[in-house]
Amino acid sequence: MGRAPCCDKASVKKGPWSPEEDAKLKAYIEENGTGGNWIALPQKIGLKRCGKSCRLRWLNYLRPNIKHGDFTEEEEHIICSLYISIGSRWSIIAAQLPGRTDNDIKNYWNTKLKKKLLGKRAPSRRARANQDPCGLAGGGATGGAASCGGGRIQLHMRLQGLYSAFGCTASSNVVTPPQWPKLETLMPNRPLPAASAGVTSVEMTSSSMASGFAGYGIHDELYDFLYKCESGAQDSLIPSLPELQCPDGSAIIGADEKFSTWTSSCDYGSGGSGEYGLGYDQ
DNA sequence: AAGTGGCTCAACCGCAGGCGG
DNA sequence: ACCGCCTGCGGTTGAGCCACT
Incomplete structure (x- = not known):
């Protein structure tokens, strides 16, 4: 016996969210909260979406104080350092970066930082000391x-x-x-x-x-x-x-x-x- | 202008763990 | 202790965009 699906996939809309859907979800949660039950939430609002999808949309896009756009050098440093320390524990890393979501950080790592950090040949020690946003250069012994x-x-x-x-x-x-x-x-x-x-x-x-x-x-x-x-x-x-x-x-x-x-x-x-x-x- | 390949990122999927009955 | 539901998480996908030829 397999796992029960979290929602009826046949009657659930998938793909990008429309502005109307966003507005509905945002307005409802801002007024009522999630009610502690994401699964039931889309039915309450009248959205043909899976509860998980609503949760994801809210957490990654609609919730207040979300930061989008370029990461600062300091943020890059934190991401690199934490990744090296704890691996791909994106939620933990995100907790250290207010306004950033785990999805954002994961994407940023996979598309940019990973290549930046691991994908190119090592520059000189001095160059790394000057350039490496992750601080991997120099100071190792001290650190x-x-x-x-x-x-x-x-x-x-x-x-x-x-x-x-x-x-x-x-x-x-x-x-x-x-x-x-x-x-x-x-x-x-x-x-x-x-x-x-x-x-x-x-x-x-x-x-x-x-x-x-x-x-x-x-x-x-x-x-x-x-x-x-x-x-x-x-x-x-x-x-x-x-x-x-x-x-x-x-x-x-x-x-x-x-x-x-x-x-x-x-x-x-x-x-x-x-x-x-x-x-x-x- | 059209075709192609690479990149980005929002969204999906499945699993694991927590929690309440 | 067990079971089922729900949430949270991390990996993966694919549509859309852009640069290049």
Whole structure:
């Protein structure tokens, strides 16, 4: 037995809303509220629309104080930062941007920001510092230290997973090849427990990133690191591209793709409510 | 002027979770 | 505890617009 449809699709109008429909819906809700029942609302007003459609129309278009049009740099920064931190939780991101709807933000991300952030080759470090609205450039160590030092991170990061995300053939019992960079090389500015010296992977788990941008710094550092790898930066602490080449000799993909792949592989759901902490894979 | 391809964004769809009976 | 209804959410779609050839 399937799920009961939310409305009778045969008798329901679909497609763009007419000004008359908008006016009816707006006038009714402004006068009476939604009555806590969207399903019944269109019948009360005499609209041949699904309740869900009415809700969507109201929330995304008709409700007061909705902002349309271009996003400011500050808004872009918030969207990017939150996306990197929590992923595609558009409703949460929208809650940080008064007047913006989750649909708007989702569209803006999918059509503009995603390309802006991940779709083009990395500019120089200096250029990124000047241009990147998301603040992914520079300051990573500072940001990381600040955000991680005091807080909780609902970020479950495995650098082994990162290697895997690079396209290398990794399994759950992956043995990190010796030519891969050590953790302290990857994140030279991050204070790490003494026990981590020499390890090639680290697991950072903790609980809640709900408090905002905690964990942002880690992404920032890693992104910066990937950029350095990509551009073959001179920084002697950072391994150059060949050191990240997969053992099987497969081609190295671009830093943007690595970052994109990696962020999408992050697990934000685990960790319970424990304190920020580090664990080791080896 | 017509055709084509890419982009934008409003709207739809299906799923998951909350809640009340 | 279970069930069904409703809401909220995130992914996806497609019509319309625009730039380019």
